[in-house]
Amino acid sequence: MTLSEKNCEAFSGAGYWIPATLREQVLSGAIFETTWGLRAQLVAPQTPGATVATWPKLRPEGWQALWRGLRAAPPLSVAALEIALQRVVRRLLDPQDELHRIVATLLPPHTGFQMEMLDFAFGFFEKLPVRALAGMVNWEPPAAVRKSFVQFPGLPGGVRFYDAAPLGQVRRFLNGARTHPVARPGTLVGYAAGNIPGAALLITLLGQLLHPQPALLIRNSRREPFFTPLLLAALEEIDSALVANVAVLIWDYDDAALQASILREADLLLLVAGDGTIARVEEGVRRAGATPRIHYHGHKISFVAVERSCLTAERLPLVAPLTALDTAIWDQNGCLSPRLHFVEEGGVFTPEDYADAVTGALRTLSVQLPGGLLDLRRLHSRFDKFQSLAVGGRATVHSAYNDPFLVVVDHRAYDSSTLAEAIGDARDRTVIVRPVPNLEAIPRDYLRRLPARNLQTLSVALDSRAERFLPFAESVGRCGVTALRTVGRAAFPGLTHSWDGLLPCDLITTRASGHYTTYEFDDALTQISETAGRLREEG
Template sequence: MSVELPTWCLPPTLAWPQASQQFGSLHVPILAPSPAQMLHLAERLRASATTMQRLPIARIVAAIDRAATQWFAPDYAPRVQLLNQLPQINGYNQAMLNAVLDRMLADWRAPQLWQRLNEQFGDPLLLDGWRPSVVGESRVLGPRLTWHICAGNVPGVAIQSLIDALLVKSPSLLKVARGEPLWAAAFASSLIEQLPELAESIAVLWWSGGEQALETPILATAEAIIANASDQAIAAVRQRSPAHIRWLDYGSRYSFGYLSQRMLAAPNLAEIAANLAADSVMLEQQGCVSPQALFIEAPSAAQLSQLAALLNQAMADLSQRYPASSAMLAATRRSADEYEWQALSGQPIQLLSQPEQPWLVVVDQGENLPTTTGRLIKLMPVADFAELAQRVSPLRQHLQSATLVCSSEQRAELAEALALLGVVRICHAGQQAFPQAAWHHDGRDPLRSLVRWVDVERSSHLHL
């Protein structure tokens, strides 16, 4: 089956040889450039930086907003095609993809984009030219070329990376992932329709990661790299990267939830369980924000049983709304088999869901913190917060999001403790899958981290 969506986006007049690549059950046309062609592309993109710097930031924001508005329409032809084809590649079901697309697109509307710019720069017009500052006048300049190494576990991550570069007026070369090779090129085409001046400044294509002959010309030309990839993949590229390149690397992360003992008796426990289940199901445990475990403070056997029953009911409801794909069902079955073997071998494992159900609720009282695969919720009882801290402290450099379910009186104290552990985002149940648009991704300002500040100092009356 051939796809109709573009799998690449190149500046005008470039004509490269094509090949075919299988992604999931789809045979997808791809480009097959030579190293010389890749060098020419990178140099052409970087040469467009001067023109891109002259574009007012308001025009760029407006173009992104208009493209997002197009993609919001349920009958927009590229969206319809994406929803038909992407499940055959990444295993998400169409209903969930629909929800994920809408949530991602909401962050690419003008109010959210201006919120991010104001949050990170105070005065977004610093991107357009000189502005008064404490030293005299200042402005910011984005990289002349940003290379994006994109992950395919969550739809839209590549586009978010592209938008970050656009907001600092940096030309972009995106290497899309095997798990999501379609949306970025299609969205880039929509952007260029809205603002044709971007045509010289955006390229999107796929090639097999680690092809040094293709990547060496990019490393020789790029001024920044945004990498959403595994730690191993990032380390491999870093070894070949010149020292001057500015890096924003988003590697392997561990996210979790914490349910305090006091909340086990809360009158709204069913609502809490529904929100916790939604956090687990949305993104199918594929995101860096996805909770790999739910730590529960000092539950009695009866409280654990009650919570498991509520979670099972919530998972049943979610499975009606977002039916698991065949790939997700297979992954869940593999996890169930593994946990059953662990239980039979005497490890402290309890399966609290029925074998025929398309999800798992598991109690794991072991010491290890394995990652989860499939549609499952892993409950990990701890005596208190100090035991949680002991369990996750070895992962300090990888900690990211934590759902905190506790009383209002406990929240400030526990949030402080989580921050000191290394967690960079603390949220309420039901919000874990989708951070706010202006969040500090992995504890950093993504836009400020990309730019270079330039100051023109005012005249000094000091004479040495």
């Protein structure tokens, strides 16, 4: 784990990871490239303030040695991995630790995210239930999951499967189509997005849940190249067997021969990337004549739903800081970041009161978690736009021009293009509150108008013990939403549950096309209280 200074100004770090035992042989004769990054943009060399990621272009012999080495790695213990990960995360959160110092030097300038935000978010990895996750790989959902939500064994929440195939309904009655085991992937190739740090690490952890562990090669993002290599290095310091089967590299998509050779090695492809990248990789698979199974995690959008039962003097002070957090985290750059906040009318407090409460919460959060990747010019432009709508009574603006966020209540009539425009506007910490007469209007009037494949999380503040909850979950799931989480947890998914419609068991089974929708709580209100309490403690 090293940090070097280039040209007396720019800090440099490795944008790749290769296990120590393989490094010398794999890197023999490799040419090293550099990528300069500043605020999530690739920039010209020597750009002031930029940081530099180095990465190797391997020779063919190097690639052969890499594949050979990854496949010959010793097995690892998932329990040991969980313990080691917790130790590494504690180092990551310790300002006195070298790991924290390096992360604090490289990531904020390269990604644009402030260190306060990174520190806050890294806590997520500490609580990652690696062993529970490994247990879930072997859990096969019962056939009943095709008809209604089914409780998870030993975990909170429930799961439901929606069959996308035309014959799905028939199969449901026949109860014939279930999951089928497939050969465990010997080689897993991942593509990691760089919009937030850690996508490559998540892919790594998923791969490590399998037994035996596959050879894992992950294509790193130049937009955020440092985080995963740093953590893998830290894990290796504890026990080299924990990461002996993992390599994280950057390679050019335009190198068709190399791309094809990598894709031909893969039994399973895990694509956590933009839709454009996914299309390019799919084209590469076709051209290479490769036949891996593919798990897609493409461009996604998420929302918030607040039930009127949460708009009370007791609950609103709990809910508002949490939905504010969901909006603020990663400066609304994540697939889990909510776009619209649907707020049910008819509560003690109104959607306008909710907007006021979120405004107050965001003012506090903006100090604790200052924005880094916000485009204030764009935010101001949006402020002007909603002020203009406010003149005609079609919106109310709750935040001020000087606030590094925007909170509005949008009263416009929505057609499909207005809905798309509003979703596009919800960036740079923009909260668009959308009053709805009842929760049922959310799937009926909004989610159904959106492409199901792009829907992801619905963060909810509601009473999950009420009768209306399961029918509501059923209908949003049918629209394509794959996860219902309580507010404040949007950016911290429980990987034991559905991730973009996939469950851990999908790593080792096949099934009909479709998606799993899960909710991740037994009692939403209790979980909201817990999250709010934790946020207060950390604040």
